[in-house]
Amino acid sequence: MLLIVPADPLRPRRPDPHFAPEARAAREAGHPVAVVDHDALAGAGDLARAVAAVPAAADAVYRGWMLSAAAYAGFAEALRARDVVLRTGVAQYRRAHELPGWYDAAAAITPESRWTVGAARADFDRARAELGTGPAVLRDWTKSAKHHWAEACFVPDLADADAAWRVATRLRELRDDDFTGGFVLRRFERLDAAEVRTWWVDGRCVLTGAHPDTPDALPAAPVDADLPAAVVAALGLPFVTADLARRADGVWRLVEIGDGQVSDRPSTLDASALVTALA
Known part of the structure; x- marks a missing residue:
């Protein structure tokens, strides 16, 4: 390797x-x-x-x-x-890296989502209406602006069209040239613990650790690391990450699939363990 x-x-x-x-x-x-x-x-x-x-x-x-x-x-x-x-081939990278590439395979275990192609208001309103009412989280095909939660990520009520569009406009501004694909609206699910990042090589979960945003935080409850196994197998991807989190009702959910090559390694996950798993 x-x-x-x-x-x-x-x-x-x-x-x-x-x-x-x-x-x-x-x-x-x-x-x-x-x-x-x-x-x-x-x-x-x-x-x-x-x-x-x-x-x-x-x-x-x-x-x-x-x-x-x-x-x-x-x-x-x-x-x-x-x-x-x-x-990892070019098509495989896109499948893992962009939400529309993996969402259909994961729909049963991840928050309900709708997305646009491009950044037009009419397309955003269509996706918003399809998702319904209530709170949602906004991102583009590859990334959110979650560190700007109130202004560019969280939509308090999908029914408020103008307020939702203000969040979308701010996300577009913050992502600038990095804005990818279009808007993605995901139904908000309240979580009760920090996310967990699992690492998968050739369809096997080889490592489980903290999320890079919370490198010292792991949930007290056992992690359902097998949750995305069928999704990873269906996608046929050689090296991916799957971020998991426990919902407030105790159910484990898939937050996101990512290409493992560009998924950040938390400082608390040993580099040699990742290299060994890859090789």
């Missing part, structure tokens, strides 16, 4: 400090490590130059900052030119 990580912007031959523990763990386990220029991959530079330090490999795994599906496709193509094959 070749592990590919972003380069340190100030010292481009070294791994970005955020991913350095994983790079070090891979090297200590005997796996080659290569660095790439993330800014170039994200659309701000020459892709061939961005991957120039990557050696040929039949099984490569990226662990780095989030990329759009289009940027990941360009990354994969640039690597193919160097005889490097990413374990």
Whole structure:
């Protein structure tokens, strides 16, 4: 396994400090490590130059900052030119990374959702009306602005069209060029504990730990880590994360599926454990 990580912007031959523990763990386990220029991959530079330090490999795994599906496709193509094959294909990345790709498989265990293609008010109002009334959480196809909860994430009542649109407008402003796909409205479900991030390789749950937003918080109750097993199997994805949370009524729910390559590792999850699971 070749592990590919972003380069340190100030010292481009070294791994970005955020991913350095994983790079070090891979090297200590005997796996080659290569660095790439993330800014170039994200659309701000020459892709061939961005991957120039990557050696040929039949099984490569990226662990780095989030990329759009289009940027990941360009990354994969640039690597193919160097005889490097990413374990996660372009279509697989999109399926895991964007909510419309995984939602249908997970509908029974995740909050009810509706989404738009694009950011038009008419499409937003249609999705809002389809979801009904009551509170909802707003995001785009890949990410929310949950750290701006009141102004750009939480919709107190879907029936209040103008108030809901103000939240949507603010989300669009905050996400700016990173806004992806369209709006996603998800029915609000009250949770009673911090989220748990589970890690899946080839359909198996290999690690369970805290969510990066709450690295020291794990629920007291046993985690239903098998909850998304059928979903992961149906999606046929080689490396994903599934974030779980216990609802206020005690039922475990799937919050989100994510591509494992760009899912953040909480500081409390040992880097060597993740590398071992991947290899």
